[in-house]
Amino acid sequence: MSAGGTIVVVGAGQAGFQAAASLREAGFDGSLTIVGDEPVAPYQRPPLSKAYLAGKATAGTLALRPASFYADHRIALRLGTRAAALDRAGRQVALASGERLAYDHLILATGARNRPLPVPGADLAGVLQLRTLADADSIQARLAGVETVVVVGAGFIGLEFAAVAAARAIAVTVVEAAGSVMSRAVSQATSAFFRQAHEAAGIRFVLGASAERIAGADGRVTAVETTDGRSLPADLVLVGIGVVPNADLAAEAGLAVADGILVDHTLLTSDPAVSAIGDCAVFPSPFAGRAPTRIESVQNAVDQARCVAARLTGRAAPYAALPWFWSDQGRLKLQIAGLARPHDRAVTRGDPATGAFSVFCYRHGHLVGVESVNRPADHMIARRLIAERLPLAPEQAADPAFDLRALVRAAAAA
Template structure:
């Protein structure tokens, strides 16, 4: 269907937008419609917990493209409308208001939603989460005039918000069920470094403790009570305990799901007329032994969207982009290339005491991931090394005198 037909994209986030843009760039000349349940224009999510929350970025700067881009490229945008069902036999998408949308190909870019904190008091005023622009606005307003905030969850979002709150002079306590920060995402040296950096900024950590309940006064949050008997005073609570992929639409349509909508190496579901991309899709990643893998990142959303657009315009290729991530926490930047789980060896390059170092992680003597703190050059080299599957002995990675860039050039020439 490289020339025409009807394509419907459910999801108006980064993945959905990129799919539409790439389809037009690839020569698709048919009908193209994006349906999104948020009523605001398409925007970038990563800055919401970083520059936007800190007041360093405006709402206008978050726009993925100017409004006229969509008209110029004949992309119909239907915002504030929820897709309610997919009729696969008739190839139609039912929406909450209006006529069903017919498709020749359907792209599910439904994303994910915040994982709820299932404890008493989670519905009190002053208990917030952060994923959408509206939620970021609520958090930004709520930080004004607050004295004590408890952040539940020491993942990327939780620590980014904690850093922004501490920079405002607010007393911050982070509660995490794991024994270290970002435990599911990074190595122990990286966890230790970030904990120390945040503690130096005045942030307090309560690790290895779950939340039992949130206590309130007059309908508003007053304290967070942990399973080990602590009561942490708070006039604001930010819950950042991960996300849940939005698979309900796909599951109701009879498509296989398991922590994501299951797709093949072409990002096709079991229905050849339906693709799934972005945070909602679980795909066989070559960087995870081809196990079903769901990745929450802008890189993955954009690259998967381009992959599907290429297939639909006659340039099919399996999806095999290297995953990479980043997190800005105060003045510290963390960049990650690759997927480290599982790994059996980690070596450090550089001195953590200097505030700039990298951790190289190995699985069966193969480099699988590199985590870099304030070392962007290491990150860029690592992306190429891992993507090229270039051999790098752990001893060379740990040797600051060894020239990693020369290795990249050698691998490219081989």
């Protein structure tokens, strides 16, 4: 579209904010509005389960930009109100407040919501989830008087929270239906290392079992009962069993959806006047053999926002950014480059006993992902190796004497 016109962004998370900011950076001079259902301006979510709960960050430090940024860049904010419906024929967004916003192009950055725990007692006081700043504030207010915590789900959020709680001398038990921690995200070697490290910090794991019922007294949680017959005392329960993409708005408007909002290689939906980005978007990833892929990460949100902003200002290109992720769990920093699941071979570089190592994951002989623990240099090199598809044999990756930097330098000079 031209430098003018009207763009509405539905979603005030990382993707929605970045789309608006990148549009202005790219020279878009038309009307630009962000709609968000939370009452606060866009902020960083990753620190909520880590630095924010640990008291090392404040709401002010989480803000993606100061309030003046939006005024200076003529970005209108409609906060604390929900986008209730899309009128695609009339190119309007109907807000729950009754307001209707016209658009020439619509960007859906609706994100995802926490998957609810479908068991009796899940609505008791003290059974909490962590997704928003309000969620984090609610947890923070309750942690002071808590002695025992049960975390349901051993994914990134669950383990990050467990590490924060254990550091406060709270007794923590993590319940996970799978037989290992972070089973859908990392290799067996990385999973085993993190379990052992958390156990050394005093965290207890109940694996291969699910929460079957939440017990309570006087309306408050007292225990989590599991499918293997245990009753785990709990003053607080944190549920972290994954998310559901917010695709309802798109589906009700007749857009194509399947575990998210379906988009093409340029992040356009089935309507050429509507794009979708971030946690809600399902796209053909070149790092997954062009298979439909939905990625929940800050990197993906930011890079997809930039891709759409470039297209809308005349510089269309396929979305081909390398996925990468991170998770801070106590003193351990996990960084992941690429999409390593599934893989058929994994080799380790470095010694896990030292607390710093990387796992190089291969599929059909090709490097597809690298998991680095407390080795940021490996992570940065891995991003180059995978993005540029540089050949690296498993034996070379596992050999500490093999110079990965030299391999990247040689490729750049060729």
